[in-house]
Amino acid sequence: MHSWTTEHSASASTLLDHVTDYRLRLSERQSRVEAKKFWWSVLIELEGVSIDAFAASVTRFDDHLMIPVEYDREDRARKRALQPVTIYARQPLIDSLNQIDNPYHVVSVHLGAITPKETLAFDATPALMDDIVVEPDTVVMAIVDYGIAIAHNLFRRKLMKTRIEHFTSFESEAVEGGHSSVGRALEREEIDRYLVSQTYNQLLDEDMFYQVTGQIDWTSGRGSAVAHEVSHGTHVMGLAAGHAMELGCKNRPIICASLPTWLVADTTGPGMLPCLNLAFHILTKQGRRFRFRNGGYAPVIFNFSFGDTSGPHDGTGIFTRLFEHYFAVDGVREREDQSSWLTLPCGNQNLDRLHAVAGLEPHTRIDLSVLPDDRTPTLVQLWLPNEENGVSSTSADVEVTTPSGQRAAITSLPGQSAALVNDEGIEIGRLACQYEGQATKRILFNLVINPTTHGVDEAPYAPAGTWKIEVRVSNPGEDQMINLWVQRSESLPGIRTGARQAWLNNENYVRYDRFGVPLAVDPKNSECPVKRAGSISGFACGETPIVVAAYSRREAEISLYSAAGPLAERRQPPYVNRLGPDLAAKGDDSYVRRGVLSAGSRSGSLVRLSGTSVAAPQVARAAAKSIKTWDGSARSWAAGAVKHDPFPLRGEKDPTRAGAGGLKTGRYFSRTRSKH
Numbered sequence: 096m097h098s099w100t101t102e103h104s105a106s107a108s109t110l111l112d113h114v115t116d117y118r119l120r121l122s123e124r125q126s127r128v129e130a131k132k133f134w135w136s137v138l139i140e141l142e143g144v145s146i147d148a149f150a151a152s153v154t155r156f157d158d159h160l161m162i163p164v165e166y167d168r169e170d171r172a173r174k175r176a177l178q179p180v181t182i183y184a185r186q187p188l189i190d191s192l193n194q195i196d197n198p199y200h201v202v203s204v205h206l207g208a209i210t211p212k213e214t215l216a217f218d219a220t221p222a223l224m225d226d227i228v229v230e231p232d233t234v235v236m237a238i239v240d241y242g243i244a245i246a247h248n249l250f251r252r253k254l255m256k257t258r259i260e261h262f263t264s265f266e267s268e269a270v271e272g273g274h275s276s277v278g279r280a281l282e283r284e285e286i287d288r289y290l291v292s293q294t295y296n297q298l299l300d301e302d303m304f305y306q307v308t309g310q311i312d313w314t315s316g317r318g319s320a321v322a323h324e325v326s327h328g329t330h331v332m333g334l335a336a337g338h339a340m341e342l343g344c345k346n347r348p349i350i351c352a353s354l355p356t357w358l359v360a361d362t363t364g365p366g367m368l369p370c371l372n373l374a375f376h377i378l379t380k381q382g383r384r385f386r387f388r389n390g391g392y393a394p395v396i397f398n399f400s401f402g403d404t405s406g407p408h409d410g411t412g413i414f415t416r417l418f419e420h421y422f423a424v425d426g427v428r429e430r431e432d433q434s435s436w437l438t439l440p441c442g443n444q445n446l447d448r449l450h451a452v453a454g455l456e457p458h459t460r461i462d463l464s465v466l467p468d469d470r471t472p473t474l475v476q477l478w479l480p481n482e483e484n485g486v487s488s489t490s491a492d493v494e495v496t497t498p499s500g501q502r503a504a505i506t507s508l509p510g511q512s513a514a515l516v517n518d519e520g521i522e523i524g525r526l527a528c529q530y531e532g533q534a535t536k537r538i539l540f541n542l543v544i545n546p547t548t549h550g551v552d553e554a555p556y557a558p559a560g561t562w563k564i565e566v567r568v569s570n571p572g573e574d575q576m577i578n579l580w581v582q583r584s585e586s587l588p589g590i591r592t593g594a595r596q597a598w599l600n601n602e603n604y605v606r607y608d609r610f611g612v613p614l615a616v617d618p619k620n621s622e623c624p625v626k627r628a629g630s631i632s633g634f635a636c637g638e639t640p641i642v643v644a645a646y647s648r649r650e651a652e653i654s655l656y657s658a659a660g661p662l663a664e665r666r667q668p669p670y671v672n673r674l675g676p677d678l679a680a681k682g683d684d685s686y687v688r689r690g691v692l693s694a695g696s697r698s699g700s701l702v703r704l705s706g707t708s709v710a711a712p713q714v715a716r717a718a719a720k721s722i723k724t725w726d727g728s729a730r731s732w733a734a735g736a737v738k739h740d741p742f743p744l745r746g747e748k749d750p751t752r753a754g755a756g757g758l759k760t761g762r763y764f765s766r767t768r769s770k771h
Contacts, residue, residue, distance in 0.1 A: 108510030113527040115206040136207030136369035144200040146171040159185035163276035181373040205371040207369035222274035234394040236336035238351040240328030241359040242320020245729035249337030255290040259349045265308030266355035279738045326696045333694030335712035350381045391405035391408045392433035398715040401710035402442035404583045406633030409663040410671030411534040415637035419466040422639045436729040437640040438715040440707030441676040442632030442658035450600045451624040453566035454575040462600045467559035469547045471593040474582035477540040477582040494565045498560025599625045630658040645682025645710040660751040675751035677733040680710035
C-alpha cells in the first residue's frame with residue numbers, strides 16, 4: 096500500500112530542480128553499489144561568472160568534479176551574463192549545486208545520465224586546433240546524433256580516405272593520452288590510418304574498423320547502435336551529407352558527434368542535455384577551423400534530429416537557451432563572421448496524446464494512463480502562464496489521485512510538494528511546485544512517478560493504472576491557460592529499455608474520423624483538454640533554428656504523426672516569432688511505404704526510416720547549397736526555398752503544421768551513384 100505525505104524532506108522548498116533531486120534519490124534506491132560514487136553528466140547555467148571562477152568556488156568538491164578539457168583556457172576565462180556549461184560530477188556536489196541559495200552562481204541544474212568511469216579521461220590534454228584550409232565552395236556539415244557508422248562509403252571520398260574531419264564518440268572507452276575528457280575523439284588522419292589498416296584486398300573490414308575505433312566493444316556489456324543493420328545517426332548523416340564515394344566529394348567535409356546509446360535509450364530530453372551541450376560546444380569550435388584562403392570562415396550547417404516533449408514550449412526553456420547560445424548572433428558567435436545554421440525536426444508526437452490544456456474552466460480533470468511493466472519513471476509537467484518575478488495572477492490548485500484512490504493537492508506556491516511513499520516509507524512519487532526564472536518566468540508543477548516494475552530487486556515501484564490530475568483555477572479564461580505535457584519516455588527501435596509510454600486518456604478525446612482514419616487535427620469545438628495543437632517538440636521552439644515537419648509524398652499531405660504548433664503564449668518579452676515548423680520535407684514515400692531510403696550501418700546498404708527526424712537532414716542538405724549566398728536568416732531562407740522549389744500540398748495549408756509549405760526533395764543516392 097502507499098500514501099501521500101506533504102513533508103517528504105526538510106529541503107523541499109530550497110531545491111532549484113525537483114526532478115534532479117528525485118532522480119538522485121531514485122538512483123540510490125535502484126543501485127546495488129554506493130550511488131555517491133557515480134559520475135553524472137550535469138548541465139549547469141552560470142550567471143555572471145566565468146568557468147574559472149566557478150571552479151575556484153567549489154574547490155572543496157574537487158574530488159567530485161571534472162570540467163571537460165574541451166573547455167579551453169579562453170572558454171574558462173570568459174564571463175557571460177548566462178552560459179550553459181557541461182560538467183561531470185558526483186552526488187555530493189550536485190546536491191550542493193541544486194540549492195536555490197547556492198554560493199556558486201549556478202541558477203539552473205539539469206541532471207544527465209550516469210556515465211561509466213571508463214569513458215571519462217581525467218588526464219586528457221587539449222587538442223591542437225590548427226586551421227583547415229578549404230576551397231571557396233565548401234560548406235561544412237555538422238551532425239549530432241547517435242550510432243554514426245563513420246566508415247560507410249557515403250562518407251568517404253576514396254576507398255581509404257574519409258570526408259570526416261572530426262568525430263567524437265561519447266560512448267567509446269577513453270584512451271590514454273587522448274584529447275577528449277569523455278569518450279574518444281578521432282581526426283581525419285587517424286580515421287584514414289584505421290581505414291588503411293583494416294582494408295584487405297580492396298575491401299574494408301567494417302566490423303574490425305568499429306572495434307579498433309572504439310565504437311563497438313563486445314566485452315563492455317553495452318550495446319552499440321552501429322552493430323545493428325539500421326542506425327539512426329548513419330541514416331540521418333547519409334541524408335544530410337552522403338555522397339557516393341566514387342564521386343570524390345571534397346566540398347562537403349563532415350564533423351560529427353555520436354551521443355551514447357545508453358543515454359539515447361533514455362528518451363527523456365533533459366537527461367540528454369549535458370552531453371548534447373558538450374557536443375555542440377565541440378563542433379562549434381571545430382567548425383571555426385575551416386578557413387578559406389582569404390582568411391574567411393567556411394559556413395556550417397548543423398543537424399540534430401531529436402525531439403522532446405518537456406519544457407515551457409514558448410521559446411524560453413533550457414533547450415531554446417542552449418540552441419540560441421550557439422546559433423544566435425548575440426550568442427557565442429558574437430559577430431557575423433561565420434554563417435552557422437541549425438535544422439531541427441518538429442517531432443513525431445502529434446497523435447501520442449502527450450499534451451493537454453487546463454485553466455479554460457474552473458475545474459479540469461486529465462486522466463494519465465501509467466502502464467504496467469514500465470521500467471522507466473514517468474514525468475508530467477504543468478506550466479502556468481508566465482509572470483514577472485514569479486508573481487502570477489493565475490492561482491492554481493493541482494490534485495493528483497493514484498489508481499488506488501489516494502489524493503494529494505498542492506497550490507501554485509513554489510516550494511510546496513507532496514511525496515507518495517510505500518509501506519516502508521520509501522518515496523515512489525512526487526508532486527512539487529517550483530519557479531522557473533531566467534527568461535521563462537513561469538511556475539512549474541512536476542509530477543514524477545517511479546517505474547511500475549522492478550529494474551532490480553531492490554527498486555520500489557509505483558502503481559500502474561489511471562492517475563487523475565485535477566486542476567482548479569479561480570479566474571478561468573484564455574489568459575489563464577495552463578499547459579500540461581507528458582515526458583516522452585518510450586523505447587526507440589532497436590533499443591530495449593523496458594520503457595512504456597504513459598499517455599493521456601480522457602474519455603471525450605476523439606481519436607478517429609468516421610472512416611476510422613486517425614485525426615491529425617483537433618475536432619472543431621472539442622471540449623476535450625487533450626490537444627494535438629501545441630504538440631511541437633520542446634527542442635524546436637526557438638527563434639533561430641529551421642524547424643522541419645514531415646509530409647507523405649504520394650498523398651501530398653503532412654504526415655499524421657508530424658507535430659504541430661502553436662507555441663504557448665507569453666504575456667511579456669521575449670516573444671518568439673513562430674507558429675510551428677518553418678517548412679515540411681519528405682518523411683514518407685506514402686502512408687503504406689513508410690520512410691525514406693538512406694544509409695544503413697554498412698557500406699553499400701540502404702534502409703528506410705520514417706519521421707520528422709529524416710525530413711530535417713534533407714532540409715540541411717538543401718540549405719548547404721544556399722548558405723553562402725543567402726543574405727538573410729536561416730528561417731527566411733526556409734520560406735524562400737519553399738517558394739523557389741515547392742512541393743504542393745493538398746488542401747488548406749495550416750502554418751501551425753506545415754509552416755511555409757512543402758519543399759521538394761530529390762532522391763540523393765542510388766546503390767551506384769549519388770545525385771547532388
